[in-house]
Amino acid sequence: MKKKTGHLFVISGPSGVGKGTLREKLFQQISDLSYSVSVTTRKPRRDEEEGRDYYFVNEETFKQYIKDEKFAEWALVHGEYKGTLLNTIKQNLEQGKDLVLEIDVQGALQLKEKFPQGIFIFIAPPSWEKLEKRLRGRNTEDEEILQKRLNNAHSELKQIKHYDYLVINNHLLEALKELKCIIIAERCRVRDGLSDFKL
């Protein structure tokens, strides 16, 4: 019998929309998901850990990875590089593991070219006011960066049409429920492995 390949779930959306929190809570509720740790040149935030939240590298290393075509997607977002290693994705899927990526919109669109079978989930804020409030609440950025992020969010929302699902993060628990359901439903979807289901 053909081995079942894993699902590729891509959680994406503007900065400050709550992707990270949602992804963490999701992993607490569905235990058999793998997380693809991204590579970034940005400085770790206070509570972030090397290898758990990101692989933190310098710009030189990052650019070498680009040259070596190690990335499935990479982007320069708000002045910092971020990318996902191609090998991480391939290995997990081949082993039949369901892999979750949490990446920005630029990266998601790139990834869709390489992995059209991926399940692309856009996390949107309920309003501009809430998005701005969340970005300010982080307290880690200056005003200029904040405005840049809000501007980016405007154009990122126009990309929703390229995604499979839209989850509006108004109430965390509600959004989490929807995200969880998308995972559970997609696992029931009739594709390669299930279409020749036999008793």
Add this chain to the structure above:
Amino acid sequence: MKKKTGHLFVISGPSGVGKGTLREKLFQQISDLSYSVSVTTRKPRRDEEEGRDYYFVNEETFKQYIKDEKFAEWALVHGEYKGTLLNTIKQNLEQGKDLVLEIDVQGALQLKEKFPQGIFIFIAPPSWEKLEKRLRGRNTEDEEILQKRLNNAHSELKQIKHYDYLVINNHLLEALKELKCIIIAERCRVRDGLSDFKL
């Protein structure tokens, strides 16, 4: 703005697989679903009610409906006619209501021709033993009908490839959770209404 049309959910699978119970429980948990009551020539079971479970008609009336092209799908299943009125589907979807149909496999495949946008969910038994046990447990059919239903189930399982989702009804609560998640996930799916999402 264009009015959002409703979703059409089609719950289908072999006789005795537990479609009816699942559908009932589903409606207890998701309140804003409409149910499309089927028309049938079969005799009501003890706990079934006209207009709630089925519209019970005689064969003559049913055949007149066929002639008048009133059906979105109809089938002769195990010697009895069953069908769904086209108007019921159209009206609900146009009003933006999410409609659930619980129909046999023959009917579902017909319906897919007319409503390719429908979400087709196959409910499968966990094993032949369990299916047979359930059919016997009903205690409403004679041995010949039972064997006919089991034979039909064999060929019906080959149709799973035409469905969007497969739910295996081993443990009722687990199957119910999956069914519920399919509804919730499909409501998050980016289609006509959501692709031009604006804040």
